[in-house]
Amino acid sequence: MKSLFKITVILICCFSSLGTAATTQPGMGVDLTGDIVGGVPIITRLAAKQLPTGRHRFYFLAGRQNAGAAIHVPVEVIKGKKTGKTLLLTAAVHGDELNGIRALHKLMEDIDPDTLAGTIISVPGINQTGLVGNSRHFITSAANGAKDDLNRRFPGKLTGGGTAARYVGNIWHNLLKNNADMVVDLHTQTTGTEYPLFVFADMRNAKVKQMAQALMPDIIKNDEGQSGTLETTFMKLGVPAVTYELGAPKVFQPDMIRRAVLGLKNLMVAEGFLSGSVIEPVVPSFVGGNYTNVYAEDGGIVVVQVDLLENVEKGQLIAIGYDAFGSENKRYIAPHAGKVLARATDPFREAGTMLVRIIR
Ligand SMILES: [Zn+2]
The missing domain is CATH 3.40.630.10 (Zn peptidases)
Known part of the structure; x- marks a missing residue:
């Protein structure tokens, strides 16, 4: 348990590669265990607002x-x-x-x-x-x-x-x-x-x-x-x-x-953390309210036929399944129109795993 005790030390943390230094003192924003790993102090609590100005690196003892x-x-x-x-x-x-x-x-x-x-x-x-x-x-x-x-x-x-x-x-x-x-x-x-x-x-x-x-x-x-x-x-x-x-x-x-x-x-x-002008994207983000996953119906090879962000129509072919010999055994179609939000990149799929996610 000894390393969990809070002890009273003053640490000077130097990050020469970054050209900045910060001083962490007891009671100033962290509870220190007193241990240091690779020059980085170990903490058990952070109160960031109480830290001094500058750059600080810690390891949090998570377990x-x-x-x-x-x-x-x-x-x-x-x-x-x-x-x-x-x-x-x-x-x-x-x-x-x-x-x-x-x-x-x-x-x-x-x-x-x-x-x-x-x-x-x-x-x-x-x-x-x-x-x-x-x-x-x-x-x-x-x-x-x-x-x-x-x-x-x-x-x-x-x-x-x-x-x-x-x-x-x-x-x-x-x-x-x-x-x-x-x-x-x-x-x-x-x-x-x-x-x-x-x-x-x-x-x-x-x-x-x-x-x-x-x-x-x-x-x-x-x-x-x-x-x-x-x-x-x-x-x-x-x-x-x-x-x-x-x-x-x-x-x-x-x-x-x-x-x-x-x-x-x-x-x-x-949000005012940095000065500058807010960028307004030329193409605004597509906003969708719900999506549907198309899942593999059986274990085996499935080759997805659509790309990310592709617009698909209801009934469009979106994936083809093959058996262990490479013979086609299943065709998957889009259940509704929408945009491809996610796709399988690993062609070896088990039953119930996602093939294509379509958002609308
Ligand atoms: Zn995640």
């Missing part, structure tokens, strides 16, 4: 694995010289969804505390065991092979509950909950599938609508939210939040990352 090793979630905070709101950015709640990590790294490189109004917090890697295990899920060593979807577990539990609920509860209560005036949670589609640049947003909320549009996605799904997600848990607290979907999993897609960084900067301009 421990079965053999006792600490699970560290990286956190970067830039506290601007000017006062303003706090923008919280999270990525990799699903451990196979990587574009958001790169987008946050690149965004944070570009932000200068001297010109920032307010505070930006980047948490680029919420699901550490999923990242290690190449998995959407939070992987534990439980004998039953438990694989938890952390984005159905928020706000988690501080006491009681299973491993994933406690992990989420600690992150929620001690890292996220009290450090946000607005939130963008970065994802991608799951393994074997892909999205365009896409936002889930509850457009009934005027601020959320503005946020979704400032992010300049190809498509916005007007969505009441889903219980247990990071987005909806913040919305229930009254903190405007959206889920920003950046393409495909397990890759860094340069164009998707570039567009996400541009969208996040545009949001920061619109």
